[in-house]
Amino acid sequence: MRAMWCGFALGVIVLQRQAALPGWGAWVALVLASMLAAGWAAWALGAAPPADESHEMVRRVFGLACGRRWRMALGWAAVWFAAGCAGFGYAAWRAETRLAEALPAAWQARNITITGYISSLPSYGEIGASFLFRVESWETHKAATRLPHLIQLSWVAREAPLPPLVPGARWRLAVRLKRPHGNGNFGLRDTEVALLARGVRAVGYVSDPGHAVRLPIDASGIGVRIERARAALRARIDAVLGDAPHRGIVIALATGAQDAVSDADRRLMRDTGTSHLVAISGLHLAFVAGFAGWIAGALWRRARWRGVEAPLVVPAQKVALAGALLAAGVYAALAGFNVPVQRALWMLAVVALALFAGREVARSHVLAWALGLVLLRDPWAVTAAGFWLSFCAVAAILFAASGVPRLHRDAPQDAAADAADPMRERTEPLAEPTARGGWLRCLAAIAYPTGGWREAMRRLASRLCDGARVQWAVTLALAPLTVYWFAQIPLIGPIANAFAIPWVSMLVAPLVIASAAMPAPIDALALRGAHTCLDWLVVVLSALEGLPWAVLRLPQPGAWPLASAAVGVAWWLAPRGWPLRWIAPFTWLPLLVPAPTGPPPGAFxxxxxxxxxxxxxxxxxxxxxxxxxxxxxxxxxxxxxxxxxxxxxxxxxxxxxxxxxxxxxxxxxxxxxxxxxxxxxxxxxxxxxxxxxxxxxxxxxxxxxxxxxxxxxxxxxxxxxxxxxxxxxxxxxxxxxxxxxxxxxxxxxxxxxxxxxxxxxxxxxxxxxxxxxxxxxxxxxxxxxxxxxxxxxxxxxxxxxxxxxxxxxxxxxxxxx
The missing domain is CATH 3.60.15.10 (Ribonuclease Z/Hydroxyacylglutathione hydrolase-like)
Structure with missing residues (x-):
């Protein structure tokens, strides 16, 4: 499955780089190639080793030695190729379907009356608001193409104030629309791709706000209810915090909407490498899931029904897992279901299903399943920075941790303890001094040699070493991507994150999340407490940002410098003993010292x-x-x-x-x-x-x-x-x-x-x-x-x-x- 989903993702990426969708000839060639590759993979990976006669015949036909090793390698290559064809075809089919919805060119210069409902949380600006509008009917259906179902509208408050823009509210509006268009500058964000990924096939504004009619019956559905819950939560935050300087970060952590984040906060977190803390990511989802799972498991262990203890009916572990998965799903919906949240949710779902079925699943397979499920839902996710940063960060953590040996002492005692309490936290003793980061572990072992508080200090040192290793792996792995997407490397990022991640995870995020479940006026205390913690965080980050070496700005790299840096990252994070690891830093030279890009002398x-x-x-x-x-x-x-x-x-x-x-x-x-x-x-x-x-x-x-x-x-x-x-x-x-x-x-x-x-x-x-x-x-x-x-x-x-x-x-x- 790992090879299949990775090949599928590669096919989706290749499609998104094409200038045009495939025609009929390309579709036929794609289907034939995928069928041949699938047939070869099935034979190579499933058949028995060939006899001498068949071996000689195949070698004559294909001109290569088809030993078992060659056959397996070619079989896995065929799996990648077939999955890539499937990903390419699936993304092309989704693109054809979405592009079929188009606003007629003649409709771009006139007022159009439409009826529908607000389908998203509105984004408010200084003079108005913008929102997604689900069109139910147009003033005319005489169009040669399929009309868009989802459009993006702006409502500008010129003479009268904005009316309440509630998700699910149905309106009859006079609008002026145009086909999606974004600023086209090399190296910058492609707005048209972002609109296409959201399914928006027309943009415009309410041309006659004075004659807008609010219809009496609102829309219904699970999506509308989720958006209404997000809107209500945002309204509560606005009412409590008012014009507080970091109100936008609180809103972003609660609902996933980042439109209220101030430019100063956005620039500060970008320069210190802490922007991921503003977006709801896997870190926040893991906190919610873990806390909900712990509560569900603890309550279930103490539950009885007619004298029968609940864990005897259903194990507490499964109830805790179900509670964690349910809470994660609810929080992901409130967060707007962005790509990092999807990745974390799918990984949690795959692990939960495996545990329910009593099976073990490799971590790399979990990540591959999440990759495939994200792209099945949204093939355009590969065009967003969040996709690459999220998946590459997790992949770097797994790859860096794969070379760290773990030694479990007293295995019989551990097994007995597990049988008595399967939900206990397993203590992993310190690794051998030869493991990565072994010097810190050895120092802890020498300073605190025996049990009790010494063992606790050793465990703390082990956790600190693991956290430092994770931060190092993530910083190193994401540096080339950060240069590509943002033209900079925040050198202060590891230090800033060492403080910001635990601060936000243990103080700010819990207070914001808890406020969503608290009644008034208790929720106001939690929100104000979260904002006070953000004030202190901004003070620390501002001091770090002021350092002269805090940010290294570089030009956006091309394909070859980026590929060279990626090879260097993998080489550097490889397990100890990997040959010639000292060469890895040199692979970054094309990235750090780019070739001159100016025109030749005499030209401009x-x-x-x-x-x-x-x-x-x-x-x-x-x-x-x-x-x-x-x-x-x-x-x-x-x-x-x-x-x-x-x-x-x-x-x-x-x-x-x-x-x-x-x-x-x-x-x-x-x-x-x-x-x-x-x-x-x-x-x-x-x-x-x-x-x-x-x-x-x-x-x-x-x-x-x-x-x-x-x-x-x-x-x-x-x-x-x-x-x-x-x-x-x-x-x-x-x-x-x-x-x-x-x-x-x-x-x-x-x-x-x-x-x-x-x-x-x-x-x-x-x-x-x-x-x-x-x-x-x-x-x-x-x-x-x-x-x-x-x-x-x-x-x-x-x-x-x-x-x-x-x-x-x-x-x-x-x-x-």
Whole structure:
């Protein structure tokens, strides 16, 4: 089963990397290949060793020696291949089914009346809320495609406050919808995949809130009841904590909803490697399951019915296991059933079924079953960071623990004790000094040689050693994945987690979970106690985050550096005695010392970021970087912090030689402060008024400050930069009238194609018709460029015909919403 589920997962991963779904020819080839592989696996793994004649015949036919060892190896390879074909086909079938639901293109520009119910816990923002809406009927069914059943809606409170948005409430709404779309930037989160994974096939907003009608009969069902329970729990937390700074973490631990976590808390936990404590994970589920199982077992041992003790009817172990599984299922439902919770729940279910059946199951088989069940439910899980971090963390723990020998003393006495009390905690004495971490165990054995309190101290040292080994294995295993997903390695993570994990597990999480079962006003005491504990945790983590070496930022690695680092992780965590383990650190060199990614000397690379309505363009030469505008800021979509800064970090850009802010419009300058806070800036060039706070922020960061003005020129690595607008002197008029216009040109001698001449790009910001006429009148030849970032996002007040004739672009880029 282990090979089957791993092969199945590999097939799902391969499908998610394809540019298109398979056609009929590919389906036929897939079915034939899987049948042949399955037949070969059945013969190779189930048949008896061949006789001499058949052995010679098979060798002649296949050109290889089919001894038993070869046959078994090829048989298991066939199992992997057949399971991979099954995973590929299953994921393709699920994708075909989901993509069949589509919003007609003609419906994207009109109001549509729909009827349905709120199917998820709403996510609240400053000006409104968003939620999933299950559509029951549309105003018309005349569509060539299957209409979406699940859409994502935003309800903006413009004139009237938001009505109560209760899960299960049925509404008749006038909405404006569009097909799912997300910002497409290399190395950043793919929003369209996330929407597809959730089953959302259209997004939009309530276009006429004043005429929204709440229908009298609410929807029903187990899913609706779960969401209502989550909403009620969130409402209780909001009522008790109000505007408390860490209220979002409490909500996340109670319901799994992370929309209320503040940006400061999110950044703090990301930089200290403790983000997993915000999401409900296997750690929290194990706590709930263990506590519920202990309570159920303890009560069952003391229960009687008509003079008959309950354990004589059903063993207390099975009742405890059933109670643990039931509590884990309820908590997983309240947590939103995310991937880490699914993984922990399926692992617990597999172990429970095995124990109920009286069978033993290997830990690796338990993890493989959880892997298969997660992907059966959601083939898109492989596109999420939580999937890889959760499964790889558990796999690393199991792999690292597999090489640690355990010696049980007094086996007969242990067996007798087990027979008397099967639920007792088995004490595992210290391992031999040759085991991994044996030095700490030996030290404990020398200091505390005999029983009593000395034995307790030895057990404590053993537990500390095991915890340190687990933390080391998880940190090492997840480092390459952390670089891939978040472009950083929190070096302070092991120290931060050594304090944060027991603090949250023993204090914060129990108080939050207990508050869900407590009546008012006792629950308020538990919630306030949990928030106080979070206050102390944040103080410690903030001190650790302030260390200069706390975070190592690296560019997002490619496939080969990531594979090399993964091999190094496995090599490093291998059991003691594995050959040449000292080579393992060298496999990380491609990850830690990436190859230069800049363009060759004399050329430049221009990346116009997809940030919605706004401008942000990165220009790279061989050894220099310039960012032209930084997109919207906190007053709008926060693209500067959400997109621009992560894009720079994912591409290994920790320093900008110049940050140029064209003018003081929020969709151009709003994200500049986030950029200044995140990366070093050599020069800050802008066309904003002298009193603008960005000047002071740039000087505080050590950047040279220069007002943007026509005539400024410089050369980087054979590439010429020239400012064409505005004229020198004090800025006058509205911001668009004096915005920076930058022309980037390769020198003739360094042009990629000397026969074609230099290559130019014109970044025109929000210049309007008047400025365009002035530039054309001065020197139309200096406007010529192959690439044009279209002025004012293509507004009718710009891009006049004489200006476009002067530029004559081959590529025009519109940065619009």
């Amino acid at each position: 690379r221009l990346a116009a970021l997809d940030i919605g309505q706004g401008t942000s363009v990165l220009v790279e030469t061989a050894r220099h970087r310039l960012l032209f505008d930084a997109g919207p800021g906190p007053e709008s979509t926060q693209a500067g912090e959400r997109i621009v800064v992560p894009y720079l970090q994912a591409h290994g850009i920790g320093r900008l030689d110049a940050l140029m802010i064209s003018h003081d419009d929020s969709d151009h300058a709003g994200g500049a402060q986030a950029v200044l806070d995140a990366v070093d800036v050599g020069a800050f060039v802008a066309a904003v008024l002298p009193a603008h706070p960005l000047w002071a922020s740039a000087r505080a960061k050590g950047a040279q400050t220069v007002q943007c003005a026509a005539g400024q020129r410089w050369r980087w690595d054979g590439v010429d930069f020239e400012v064409l607008w505005p004229d020198p002197g004090p800025l006058a008029g509205k911001p668009n009238a004096h915005c920076c216009v930058l022309r980037v040109t390769t020198s003739v001698s360094a042009a990629p194609d000397a026969q074609a001449g230099p290559v130019s790009a014109l970044l025109a910001a929000d210049i309007e018709a008047g400025g365009e006429r002035t530039l054309v009148a001065r020197d139309p030849g200096r406007l010529r460029a192959q690439v044009l970032v279209v002025p004012h996002h293509g507004s009718r007040s710009s891009s006049t015909e004489p200006f476009l004739d002067s530029v004559w672009p081959l590529v025009a880029i519109f940065q619009v919403g």
